Amino acid sequence: MNEDIKTFTISVYTENNIGLLNRISAIFQRRHINIESLTTSRSEIDGVNRFVIVVNITETNAKKIVKQIEKQVEAIRAYYHTDDETIFTESCMFKIKSSLLFDEPQIQNIIKESDTRIVTVNREFFVLEKSGRRHEIEALRRDLNVFGIMQFVRSGRIAVTKDEMKVTEVLTAFNNQ
Amino acid sequence: MKTQTADKTKEVANKTEHITGSEAVIKSLIAEGVDVLYGYPGGAIMPVYDELFKFQDQIHHVLTRHEQGAAHAAQGYARISGKVGVAMATSGPGATNLITGIADAQIDSTPLVCITGQVASHLLGSDAFQETDIVGISTPVTKWNCQVTKASEIPAALAKAFYIARSGRPGPVLVDITKDAQISELDFKYEKCVGVRSYKPIPKTNPDSVKAAAELINNAKKPFIVWGQGVILGEAEAELKTVIEKSGVPAAWTILGASALPTSHPLNVGMVGMHGNYAPNKLTNECDVLIAIGMRFDDRVTGDLNTYAKQAKVIHFDIDPAEIDKNVKTDIAVLGNSKESLAMLAEVLNENSHDSWLQKFKDLYKIEYEKVIKDDIEPTKEGLTMGEVLKQINIESEGKAAIVSDVGQHQMIACRYADFNVTKSNITSGGLGTMGFALPAAIGAKMAAPEREVVAIIGDGGYQMNIQELGTIFQTKAAVKIVVLNNEFLGMVRQWQQLFFDKRYASTEMTNPDFVTIAKGYHIQAKRVEKREDLAEAVKEMMASKESYFLEVCVEKEDNVFPMVPSGASVSDIRLS
Ligand SMILES: Cc1ncc(C[n+]2csc(CCOP(=O)(O)OP(=O)(O)O)c2C)c(N)n1
DSSP states (O other): OOOOOEEEEEEEEEEOOTTHHHHHHHHHHHTTOOEEEEEEEEOSSTTEEEEEEEEEEOHHHHHHHHHHHHHSTTEEEEEEEEGGGEEEEEEEEEEEEHHHHHHOHHHHHHHHHTTOEEEEEOSSEEEEEEEEOHHHHHHHHHHHHTTOOSEEEEOOOEEEESSOOTHHHHHHHHHHO | OGGGGGEEEEEEEEEEEEEEHHHHHHHHHHHTTOOEEEEOOOGGGHHHHHHHHHTTTTSEEEEOSSHHHHHHHHHHHHHHHSSOEEEEEOSTHHHHHHHHHHHHHHHTTOOEEEEEEEOOGGGTTSOOTTOOOHHHHHGGGOSEEEEEOSGGGHHHHHHHHHHHHHSSSOOEEEEEEEHHHHHSEEEEEEEEEEEETTBOSSOOOOHHHHHHHHHHHHHOSSEEEEEOHHHHHTTOHHHHHHHHHHHTOOEEEOGGGTTSSOTTOTTEEEEOSTTSOHHHHHHHTTOSEEEEESOOOOHHHHBSGGGSSTTSEEEEEESOGGGTTTSSOOSEEEESOHHHHHHHHHHHOOOOOOHHHHHHHHHHHHHHIIIIIHHHHSOOSSSOOHHHHHHHHHHHHTTOSEEEEOSSHHHHHHHHHSOOOSSSOEEEOOSSOOTTOHHHHHHHHHHHOTTSOEEEEEEHHHHTTSGGGHHHHHHHTOOOEEEEEEOSBOHHHHHHHHHHSTTOOTTOBOOOOOHHHHHHHTTOEEEEEOSHHHHHHHHHHHHHOSSOEEEEEEOOTTOOOOSBOOTTSBGGGOBOO
């Protein structure tokens, strides 16, 4: 069985408890799966957290992983999606010497063309922020690299699905039991 | 604990008392019906021990000689009683010593609540004396765990722990309690946990999947059932029997499924797996419908997955959705508790029989008997065999004893040859294969079922891994029968060395101490048997004893366990020699 390896976004709704990150990441570790990115935040439901985990694996493995995650007592629901099924983005920040903003007119063009936002400017440095797909961020980083970047940071992927995820129903059903 | 908002609770004692955290621990245990716990004290758990001293008329604490022993004893207790076993330890080394038992319980789905003391909360993370991150360490081997840093959190944490340990697919949980939480006070009121929002212990059985399963079984020519521990955990022994008898389907068991159906049942065709019986292994690759019930297709059962039952339609009954398609692709999955799903199945099954198919099992059994079993249980060579010891035990116990086996050749022999006529009679470390399991587990088993004969079958290697528990036996007067099958080798490893490493016996030969003297040093009656003519009498004497008894049987040094599916081979390539 030679199944294709694809990029999957795994979404996990969980209770907001200490230790869950450990439990969930351990599931990937045990199967020797490298996590490309991991973001956790609160979700649309009060008191419920959401993990967005990006991995490159086969669909069979994605299915198994989701089941093992759901098996954790405090994981409410887990789903996996392909890129086509989600709307996703990453965000990044660049810290750059302020002098360059005036000395290198090219930088101003880059900022305009790449739909990048200036977060702050002071005497020493200015900070750019951009959200988008990985390749857009990478292109921007390449463009700015020639001038020198003092600091660069990129977030993990965040994603919402095109289709509905029925996690609210699951919670309502429980609460009414 | 934020979790409280999401957990459902049921009040059991509505009067509120102002007490310390450690008293709350004991009162919570009592509210959960705990009558015995196994453990070992130390600095970080001393307040709880102090309370135990006050409550000793209500709750019996057994001091094992090692925390690993406490965990295994709690497992033995849980496995035979079906209740939650409780183990307790101090922080740091005490807590880490529990880990092997916890890992063992996790893979064998044994309900355990482990309570560990922890350094005071202001010291957490500072490398304080005897601090370890036991919550981090135990995460991958627990069903759930948590750390409690406030006295007020203790009752809810323990209530949740017991609920999770025993519900659905059972498993071990760990609650780590800081010393300050044990000492400070709270308004105690105990409410049993009856649900956790994010946790659905038993999936609903879909009647359509049961119908589809029944239709496949009704129309099968060569159906074959393999059941596992899920039947025992679900207390579905009677339902399994009905299903088997109504459908006339030959049925085999995994190690942990042993004893759910009596050995003597005409449709019981033996054990599957690496050292299982010849017929069920061979015929796995011939059946047209394979019905797996409460078993998880462990690799010791399936051998090479690429050749496992490829010709068969597979039906899988399980409580845990994560087991479906994990190892073997199923055609029909029936989720749910085995007691309910098997009862539903029995309703829609046709009365049937499969005589010529069953005959195939009998024919292969004859071959196995001639080539293997006869020499094991009625040997003609001089040296004693492990099989004949089991045969004597069967005679004296009438197949009613609970057999607690350790890990190695003797374990496989015990599972192969012990008669299991009563359910919950085979207590062994299946998934983890933990040497050192049997001696302490036998203590717990005997305490849970004092009316039953509990016989521990142990190798000379595994015996010495927790031999210190003889002290616990002596002190508690647990009347366990200990049989050490001494081959002066780490036998199972030696067998592999013989078969697959050109007989290079690297570090498997054992020079053993005088086991009888050691047992006697612990004031346990003891005997050694070296000759066949003394065996029957010695076993009889042991079984007649009202107290604990140690019997060493010096067996053939280089006997092998057959049949055998070599590691990674196909189950139908099972070897008889
Ligand atoms: C804790 C642990 N360490 C190592 C092993 C590997 N192992 C499996 S069987 C075995 C030999 C057991 O020897 P013994 O207890 O004498 O029993 P026998 O096989 O001779 O019956 C060993 C070392 C194990 N299962 N558990």
